[in-house]
Amino acid sequence: MRQVWKLLLLASCLTASFAAGAQDDQAPGQAHANKGASPRAELARQPPTLQNIYGRQPLSLNGRWSYIIDPYETGFYNYRRQPFDQSPTGAGGFYDDRKPKDKDDAVEYNFDGSPTLAVPGDWNSQAARLEFYEGTLWMRQKFNAAPKDGKRYFLYFGAVNYEAHVYLNGKKLGSHKGGFTPFQFEVTGRLLKGENTVVVKADNTRHQDDIPTVNTDWWNYGGITRDVLLAETPDTYIEDYQIQLAKGDMGRIEGHVQLAGARRAQDVTVSIAELGVKTTVRTDANGRAAVSIALPKNKVRYWSPEDPKLYNVTIAGATDTLNDRIGLRTIETRGHDILLNGKSVFLRGISLHDENPLIPGRLRGEGDMRMMLQWAKDMNCNYVRLAHYPHSEEMIKLADEMGLLVWAEVPVYWTISWEKPEVYANARQQLTDLVVRDKNRASVIIWSIGNETPVSPVRTEFMGKLADTVRSLDRTRLVGAALEVHRTGDVVTVEDPLADKIDLASFNQYAGWYWSNNKEMMKFSFKVNYNKPVLVTEFGADALGGYHADTDTKWSEEYQDQLYKNTFKLLDAIPGLRGMTPWVLTDFRSPRRPHPYFQDYWNRKGLISETGKKKQAFYTLKSYYEQKQQQYK
Known part of the structure; x- marks a missing residue:
């Protein structure tokens, strides 16, 4: 059996020619959003990935995902080697999760009857026939949602190795290249009340022009290897922040906050109750404000391996609040x-x-x-x-x-x-x-x-x-x-x-x-x-x-x-x-x-x-x- 799959691996390496286009100077955490253009043109900007995603108590989509092995990428390309999701209707691929309409309708895949893999987790270690496999797997998960008016929703992936194409309810959200970094897609307005279906085309094929390249000294584990989360935020939310000691200064915190949404200009308060410090800043029209906080003398426990002290930090605006646990230390x-x-x-x-x-x-x-x-x-x-x-x-x-x-x-x-x-x-x-x-x-x-x-x-x-x-x-x-x-x-x-x-x-x-x-x-x-x-x-x-x-x-x-x-x-x-x-x-x-x-x-x-x-x-x-x-x- 292993020899058969080695041959399939070789076939997939020889036939897999699609690769997402070069990334330009994109916003941090950006994935390629689908705009109906060619795969190499999927470069529309997305927001940065949410800072401290776990601080938002997101809905986990982890668990058992159904999968289909697709070494020839039959579920992505038609017989002319054209991507289904770039056709006028955007339909025809495995991401449609289509069921036969009647007894004379032949559908050549079926997630419901397919085996499952644990997510997060790589596929190589979970199924013997996938141990040496490099190529495409389609993975599907169903989940229930109850989207609320006035809220925004983000589908977040901790990592997918290496190239991911993501579809929600049959419609493409976009793609991402890089096997170890997070990415997200905003799905506000795309979530259904009740059952939703997310399908991921994950491809761990190695290429000379990727990072890393074809030659490494570690196993090329494929799949959705980290958490999949659905996060809810207010309409205007805290998108990013940095709260750290200023370079070379143990008496001052220096950083920034960044808001996203319609009400980007507002007061934001950063506080560390245990140290009795608080400061309020006004974000500008772009939602950004610098933060500078003087620390009380002789009261701070500086983070170190001997004393890994973490302080509870609260960042609160008019529309959103986040909490984080942050250590204070300098390095030079x-x-x-x-x-x-x-x-x-x-x-x-x-x-x-x-x-x-x-x-x-x-x-x-x-x-x-x-x-x-x-x-x-x-x-x-x-x-x-x-x-x-x-x-x-x-x-x-x-x-x-x-x-x-x-x-x-x-x-x-x-x-x-x-x-x-x-x-x-x-x-x-x-x-x-x-x-x-x-x-x-x-x-x-x-x-x-x-x-x-x-x-x-x-x-x-x-x-x-x-x-x-x-x-x-x-x-x-x-x-x-x-x-x-x-x-x-x-x-x-x-x-x-x-x-x-x-x-x-x-x-x-x-x-x-x-x-x-x-x-x-x-x-x-x-x-x-x-x-x-x-x-x-x-x-x-x-x-x-x-x-x-x-x-x-x-x-x-x-x-x-x-x-x-x-x-x-x-x-x-x-x-x-x-x-x-x-x-x-x-x-x-x-x-x-x-x-x-x-x-x-x-x-x-x-x-x-x-x-x-x-x-x-x-x-x-x-x-x-x-x-x-x-x-x-």
Whole structure:
């Protein structure tokens, strides 16, 4: 059976030619709204995704969704390879959810008789015949609604991998590209009283001109992998806000509020009752107002891993009120130091994927996420690198609550089509969506613009513009990237023109695994040509949990453990070392890793195996971090 579906996978890759058009400089969180034009023209503007969507007590559309596998995209194109939803009537596709009119009406699909998948959740881990599938699935959910006059409604998706086309009651709402960022469509006036039907065409086919590109080292999980929500707002609502400490100023909050709707000019009050602070601002004709609040001296508990204090913040206008839990902290660099709330800190970190090693597939909810973050804390981490793409909003909020600093990243990964404007626009949009979504989360201290991108003039221009984008959106955090290194003899040099655009000398290195071995790696030394904090964003070795040998035998726990011990000695010799995120917390699935015994489509660099067993290097890293914790008290 698996071989059959591998053939279908190949067929779908060869025949799937549709891709949504290049994104222009759209509003944050924008999805492509359908206007009856060609797919490449679906560029009408949508509002930003709602800030703090969970604060609105939305209706969840999660649960069991019916699905139809469609490797030839029969439900989207007619036999002339023309999209049904671009026809004059917009009808004819699977999104119609049509039933036979009578006994001589042949309808070649049926959601009612189809199997179901759990949402949120990927399809690869839920059905054996979908394990290696890349292509199109149609997914349908029915729900009841009772829309009210004077209210607005938004259909929100936390993430769909990778390209989504969304239909409500047979009519297209629009499309979205990007497998890890949220998007929404306003459905005011389109909801029916009573039963409604939403259909999603989800396509996880990889393309060279997408972000990420065709070549990655993680499983390409397809489907609706995060929450689907229906949110209700007033006619004029709080669309966006930022409430954070001003850059370098622990005595003042600086930010903004943004309203959307007919009554955009009104008074808005921002208050933190526990601190006894309140300010009222007047939004302008565009619904925007700057916020500045002086904080009482010696009363603020600043957020940190040791004391992850969150304050209840209320934002109240004449037409809408929202509550959020926000931590107050500053982050900056000075020479080699990273200063959290003005104090030098060593980032005791670990990298991790959005994947549960124990229950196959993407992390599906708070329990999975809390388990992963608690494993990091068990290792004495104060910091996690959420690689190599945006993780869920719930994950970031848990990091806020549990006291873990966060490196947040977009999947500008390895070698992409640097020269194409539409590829840059896609990367820029995903980065913008990430920053806009998580800008109020104290745990996020670093926005990462990419991983292991090979140096070239066109790449450096591309990445430099991404760094400029981050700074235009948020001046209060650091900008990073996982740079590559260059070896000349025994010297490993960190020298990359992109370093001039970021705040950190951050790089990946694999001495002892991809180059050299445990016996020879100690001859290397590192040369870092920047007066910036040094973060080592990756190092590690594969080890099959439970496989034991000597320290010279690759794939053994002993080899991995010795590599960690050797690496600590090498890195501690770097004067500016201020943190690291070894690769990786847990074993994770990857089609690039086919060895039938040691890998079996798993990347085995985890410090915890797919059974939850802690490998020897877990305890070695924990001990090292205990020493660093004492050093930086």
